[in-house]
Amino acid sequence: MNRPTIRSVVRGTGSCLPARVVGNDEIAGKVETSDEWIAQRTGIRRRHIAGPDETTSTLGLAAARAALADAGLEAEDIDLIVVATATPDYTFPSVATQIQAGLGITRGVAFDVAAVCSGFVFALATAEKFIASGSHSRALVIGAETFSRILDWNDRTTCVLFGDGAGAVVIEAAEGTGTIADRGVLTSHLRSDGRHRTKLYVDGGPSTTGTAGHLRMEGREVFRHAVGMITDVIEDAFAATGLTADDVKWFVPHQANKRIIDASAEKLGIAPEKVVITVQDHGNTSAASIPLALDEARRDGRIRQGDLVLIEAMGGGFTWGSALIRW
Numbered sequence: 001m002n003r004p005t006i007r008s009v010v011r012g013t014g015s016c017l018p019a020r021v022v023g024n025d026e027i028a029g030k031v032e033t034s035d036e037w038i039a040q041r042t043g044i045r046r047r048h049i050a051g052p053d054e055t056t057s058t059l060g061l062a063a064a065r066a067a068l069a070d071a072g073l074e075a076e077d078i079d080l081i082v083v084a085t086a087t088p089d090y091t092f093p094s095v096a097t098q099i100q101a102g103l104g105i106t107r108g109v110a111f112d113v114a115a116v117c118s119g120f121v122f123a124l125a126t127a128e129k130f131i132a133s134g135s136h137s138r139a140l141v142i143g144a145e146t147f148s149r150i151l152d153w154n155d156r157t158t159c160v161l162f163g164d165g166a167g168a169v170v171i172e173a174a175e176g177t178g179t180i181a182d183r184g185v186l187t188s189h190l191r192s193d194g195r196h197r198t199k200l201y202v203d204g205g206p207s208t209t210g211t212a213g214h215l216r217m218e219g220r221e222v223f224r225h226a227v228g229m230i231t232d233v234i235e236d237a238f239a240a241t242g243l244t245a246d247d248v249k250w251f252v253p254h255q256a257n258k259r260i261i262d263a264s265a266e267k268l269g270i271a272p273e274k275v276v277i278t279v280q281d282h283g284n285t286s287a288a289s290i291p292l293a294l295d296e297a298r299r300d301g302r303i304r305q306g307d308l309v310l311i312e313a314m315g316g317g318f319t320w321g322s323a324l325i326r327w
């Protein structure tokens with residue numbers, strides 16, 4: 001890691017949440033649950049739920065526009081759009097091409113990646129590799145989801161957990177020295193293991209039922225694997241860079257359950273005040289959770305230029321991954 005390297009430096013962030021906020025009590029009026037159970041077991045207090053006119057692409061487009069404005073860039077400056085989503089508006093075309101059209105971009109390439117809750121880490125790693133190859137120079141990396149549309153609202157074991165939203169980052173090619181002092185994505189690590197595919201899945205799709213289906217999860221089983229997988233892939237990021245938990249300024253994990261976040265941070269030796277937590281307000285927004293949290297922590301002044309930011313996620317597949325970014 002000590003020769004000139006093309007880095008992907010974060011230029012801006014943006015996000016969009018549906019207007020409607022649904023508190024735990026509202027859900028407790030429909031299925032047998034309580035604010036106390038949801039808050040104690042997950043840390044979730046409320047989530048945003050898309051209205052009839054809000055879709056994954058409309059939320060993603062608004063987040064993309066906000067990220068471009070934050071970066072001080074125009075849509076035509078972008079030559080790569082990678083959208084992480086498990087809840088596209090349509091089976092095809094991709095959400096990425098819908099957002100591309102919404103932004104009025106006619107050059108470059110736009111495509112979706114499917115890694116469910118790990119999607120943003122997979123999308124960022126993908127875009128970073130395009131940029132590192134020299135083929136593209138400025139990317140919008142977006143996580144956008146409307147999980148409310150694939151929930152079984154009669155299943156209390158899943159419907160209390162998820163929310164809708166979108167987050168976006170703009171990354172840009174910049175020459176680095178190839179050392180960990182560089183700004184940009186310093187390392188990324190992606191993993192998957194399809195043996196676990198039935199522990200968290202959707203029971204429909206175009207090639208099986210011909211319907212979108214509903215989310216099904218063996219929550220306890222997912223929980224059992226989560227902390228080990230998350231901490232393993234973060235140890236990979238530390239080993240690749242020589243950085244340690246002490247070097248991390250902000251830990252921005254996927255927001256599925258506060259108990260998983262707390263246990264992961266504790267196992268890694270990351271102090272609680274370094275952990276960005278939004279799950280209480282957003283629920284689990286799958287691929288959108290990390291860019292939503294990044295945008296919040298950047299706009300409220302926590303994440304600043306030069307800070308070392310650690311992201312990680314784990315989700316359906318199973319898929320899991322981590323990245324270290326010098327802001």
Ligand code: UT7
Nearest residue numbers: 033034037041117156157160219220222223256257314315
């Ligand atoms: O983003 C992708 C990754 N996904 C995750 O990381 C989710 C991982 N899993 C979890 O976060 C947790 O497993 C859950 C929050 C889903 C569940 O928490 P838990 O502590 O593992 O609870 P549990 O599934 O062991 O259920 C405990 C009890 C059960 O009752 P019994 O069998 O002990 O009588 C459930 O039926 O809680 C019951 N229960 C509920 N009670 C009230 C399950 N859901 C609810 C509910 N309200 N909504």
